[in-house]
Amino acid sequence: MIYRTLLYILGMAGGLMVCFLLLPARLPGTTLMGYGTNWLLIWLVGWSLRRPVPIAVGVGICLGLLQDTLVLPPEAGLLPSHSLGLGLSGGLTAMLEKQRYIQEDFISVALIVFAMVVVTETVNALQRTVLGGEVIAVWSDHQRIALSSAVLTSLWSPACYFPLSQLRHWFYRSVNQT
Amino acid sequence: MAQIQRWWLRYGWQLGLVCVGIYCALVLRQEHSMLITEIYEFFSRPFQVTVSRAEYLQDAKVQELQFRITELENQNSQLQRMLQVEKKRSASEQWAPIIGRSGDAWWQEVLIGKGKSAGITIGSIVEGEGGLVGRVTNTGNSSSQVLLISDSSSQVGVMVSRSRVMGILRGRNQSLGTVEFFVRDADVKAGDIIVTSPVSSLFPQGIPVGRVRSVDINKQPAPEAVVEFIAPLGLLEYVRVSHS
Numbered sequence: 001m002i003y004r005t006l007l008y009i010l011g012m013a014g015g016l017m018v019c020f021l022l023l024p025a026r027l028p029g030t031t032l033m034g035y036g037t038n039w040l041l042i043w044l045v046g047w048s049l050r051r052p053v054p055i056a057v058g059v060g061i062c063l064g065l066l067q068d069t070l071v072l073p074p075e076a077g078l079l080p081s082h083s084l085g086l087g088l089s090g091g092l093t094a095m096l097e098k099q100r101y102i103q104e105d106f107i108s109v110a111l112i113v114f115a116m117v118v119v120t121e122t123v124n125a126l127q128r129t130v131l132g133g134e135v136i137a138v139w140s141d142h143q144r145i146a147l148s149s150a151v152l153t154s155l156w157s158p159a160c161y162f163p164l165s166q167l168r169h170w171f172y173r174s175v176n177q178t
Numbered sequence: 179m180a181q182i183q184r185w186w187l188r189y190g191w192q193l194g195l196v197c198v199g200i201y202c203a204l205v206l207r208q209e210h211s212m213l214i215t216e217i218y219e220f221f222s223r224p225f226q227v228t229v230s231r232a233e234y235l236q237d238a239k240v241q242e243l244q245f246r247i248t249e250l251e252n253q254n255s256q257l258q259r260m261l262q263v264e265k266k267r268s269a270s271e272q273w274a275p276i277i278g279r280s281g282d283a284w285w286q287e288v289l290i291g292k293g294k295s296a297g298i299t300i301g302s303i304v305e306g307e308g309g310l311v312g313r314v315t316n317t318g319n320s321s322s323q324v325l326l327i328s329d330s331s332s333q334v335g336v337m338v339s340r341s342r343v344m345g346i347l348r349g350r351n352q353s354l355g356t357v358e359f360f361v362r363d364a365d366v367k368a369g370d371i372i373v374t375s376p377v378s379s380l381f382p383q384g385i386p387v388g389r390v391r392s393v394d395i396n397k398q399p400a401p402e403a404v405v406e407f408i409a410p411l412g413l414l415e416y417v418r419v420s421h422s
Contacts, residue, residue, distance in 0.1 A: 020214075021221050052189050058196030065203035070214045078207070 001175075008171040012047070015164050016063075019043040024071060030156065032148040038117055040067055041153060042160040044086060045113050048093040060090030080127035085120035092119065109161050110154040117150035271420040272296060277321065285351040286329040288312075290417060293320045301380070302421035309386040309408035310334070310374060311417050322419075327387065328355060328411050335378030336387055341365040344375050347387060347405065353412055355388060357403045364401050366393055372405050 019039035022030070030037045040063050048056035064083025071082075093112060125142035129135055206213060274296075278289030292298055294317050302314040304324050312332065316323035327334055328349040336347045336357060343366060345359040357372060370390040376383040388405035395401045 021218055024218065025222060025225075052185070052192075055189060055192050055196055058193065058200060062196060062199040062203045065200065065207050066214060069203070069207050070218065 004171060004174055008167060011167045012164065015160070015167075016043055019160060020066070020070070023067065030152070032152045033144065035145055035148045035152070037156050038120070038149055038153045039156075039160060041086065041089065041116055041120060042113055042157045043164070044090050045093050045109065045116055045157070046161045046164050048090045049096075049109075049112075051094050053091050053094045056090035056094035057087045060087035080124060080131060082120075082124070084127065085123035088123055089116035089119050092116065106158045106161065110157045113157040114150045114154040117153050118146050121146040121149065270297065271418055273416050274298075274322075274419050275416055276414050285326060285349065285353075285411065287315075287326060288324050288414065288417075290314075290322050290324055290419065291320065292419065293318045293322045295319055297421060298322050298419055299421050302419050303381060303385070305385065305418045305420070306409035306411070306414050306416075308410065309388070310381065311409050311411065311414065313380060314419065324417070326411060328352065328407065334381060334387065335375040336372050337375040338364075338366050338390075339371040339373050341370075344377065345403075347372065353407060354391065355405045355407060357390075357405055359400045359402070362400055366390060366401065366403050368392055370403075372403075 019042065022037070022039045026036060044056075044060055044063060047059065051059075061083040064081055064086035067082045067086070093116060096112065121142055125138050128138045272292065274290040274292040276288050277291040280287075290304070298314055298317055300314055300317055302322075304311045304313060310327055312324045312326040312329075314322045315325045325332055326349065327347065328351060330349050330351050332347075332349045334347040335344065337344045341364075343359060343361065343364045345357040345364070347355050347357050349355050357366075359366070368390050372387045372390065374381040374383055374385045374387060386408050388407045391404045391406050393401060393403045
């Protein structure tokens, strides 16, 4: 049992690690109009689907801070930060009552991911506006980024979600058996 | 109340872990830690394209030299424009094959496969890959005779590119020629580049001709230099003819 738990945790953390490392890497096929895939968000959505809201929010914030460390220059202050957008989308995902409305399959996960990318990018654009960005530039950028990134990320979401959901199913099945 | 307590019992440790995680991430962010970047670098190293240092430097060097040449050429043409130097070189150039070369006059003349019908006139300049080859001395309808600069009767006004000392280049019926200088203290040494002189009436100025192999400083009345031609006169197959 302990081994299985360890394996489960290792698998989840490994998946997170891979998503993290894919984030700044622009592999062929993972860019559209110059914008990349938001791998962290796919992982977060997959993870938050059956979690309590506060924990999903916390994990989202944590991932956002780590992403800041990786992609933003160290001179930049705490804001703008990816953590707000990721925290919000983690919470929203956890709030969805999947058992009632949505089945856990690729299509619905891809849909959720699509919506969450739009949410995250909107939060980012809001932050930039509040922090004194040029309004027209920020929001015309936002349209482009949100659309292309949402399409791309939701198309890639099964690649990340499938192994993790298999791992989770295997783990809970073995827990229920013992 | 009981519900909250149950929730806390079930998920409290997870929440605690998450809080610790957020704290750690904040610390990493605040301390400008390179930890994550280092980890990324470590994992992505096998996928990074590596170019050998020497290759890279060599490429860069070649490029730098090319850029410098371009820059110098531009500067030069600008200066010439300022000085209003007339360009003697004509724009009309064409390539012609070598169709005949006699064994007993190997270093004296060649026949090329274009003539009057292609617009070639007596006195047209013939260049090969690398530099000056000779000039047209006789034209037919579709072939022409070229006097090589290695012919002993050929005389070309030349100049040492470095010190601008002028002289006359004579052929020696081989792949070497002799430059006779006009002044006693000609500043010339082995390795200097010889180009056609600006006062030459037969050739436009500045065409590369050869490189100085040795200098006979004691020659009377003026020093003499042995020059190897840059264009491979013995291996010519095609030449570029430009008519004035």
